[in-house]
Amino acid sequence: AQRVTQPEKLLSVFKGAPVELKCNYSYSGSPELFWYVQYSRQRLQLLLRHISRESIKGFTADLNKGETSFHLKKPFAQEEDSAMYYCALSGRASGSARQLTFGSGTQLTVLP
Amino acid sequence: GAGVSQSPRYKVAKRGQDVALRCDPISGHVSLFWYQQALGQGPEFLTYFQNEAQLDKSGLPSDRFFAERPEGSVSTLKIQRTQQEDSAVYLCASSLEVGRNSPLHFGNGTRLTVT
Numbered sequence: 001a002q003r004v005t006q007p008e009k010l011l012s013v014f015k016g017a018p019v020e021l022k023c024n025y026s027y028s029g030s031p032e033l034f035w036y037v038q039y040s041r042q043r044l045q046l047l048l049r050h051i052s053r054e055s056i057k058g059f060t061a062d063l064n065k066g067e068t069s070f071h072l073k074k075p076f077a078q079e080e081d082s083a084m085y086y087c088a089l090s091g092r093a094s095g096s097a098r099q100l101t102f103g104s105g106t107q108l109t110v111l112p
Numbered sequence: 113g114a115g116v117s118q119s120p121r122y123k124v125a126k127r128g129q130d131v132a133l134r135c136d137p138i139s140g141h142v143s144l145f146w147y148q149q150a151l152g153q154g155p156e157f158l159t160y161f162q163n164e165a166q167l168d169k170s171g172l173p174s175d176r177f178f179a180e181r182p183e184g185s186v187s188t189l190k191i192q193r194t195q196q197e198d199s200a201v202y203l204c205a206s207s208l209e210v211g212r213n214s215p216l217h218f219g220n221g222t223r224l225t226v227t
Contacts, residue, residue, distance in 0.1 A: 034215075044205075046216065049215070099157045099160070102155045104154045105154050
């Protein structure tokens with residue numbers, strides 16, 4: 001079975017403070033991990049994926065296979081980062097594609 | 113089009129009614145997924161199409177749920193004899209390719225409320 005756990009439903013930080021959104025997963029194979037973000041009144045969209053090892057909007061995430069984690073980090077939070085963040089795992093096959101399994105999400109609020 | 117389009121945005125149905133939810137994916141996208149998102153939860157997989165072929169329907173919660181994509185473009189998710197537990201946001205997503213890292217493009221969803 002594959003599972004994604006986001007332990008914090010709500011997270012508030014002050015502008016300029018570091019932020020870390022936690023994500024843990026369970027999957028028996030080699031996972032691909034993603035972070036999706038949903039800003040207020042907008043659609044769900046891809047933020048970053050671990051295979052690209054990229055930094056998007058100042059966010060980074062490192063896959064730690066030993067700890068089965070894929071935490072999302074940003075050193076200095078901005079008010080426009082306030083949104084719902086979902087961690088997702090691509091694992092189980094659907095034909096030649098892969099299903100995404102999502103965590104339950106963390107609502108980040110960056111306070112002025 | 114500019115993105116994945118879903119209609120209607122909101123649907124209220126009385127228990128027992130049938131509903132049909134439409135998804136227009138981005139033109140040329142091969143893969144199409146349907147997800148169900150209950151309040152306070154992340155999206156949960158329902159079914160997957162590669163072009164017109166429904167390759168995985170393992171996430172459909174019951175035989176009241178049916179999805180089709182007859183010409184490999186527009187898709188319809190139909191729910192028969194709706195129940196209160198069917199109340200959720202139904203998300204459609206498409207991707208250009210089939211590969212596991214091909215990013216998904218989501219629609220705005222249809223919020224279904226069953227009264």
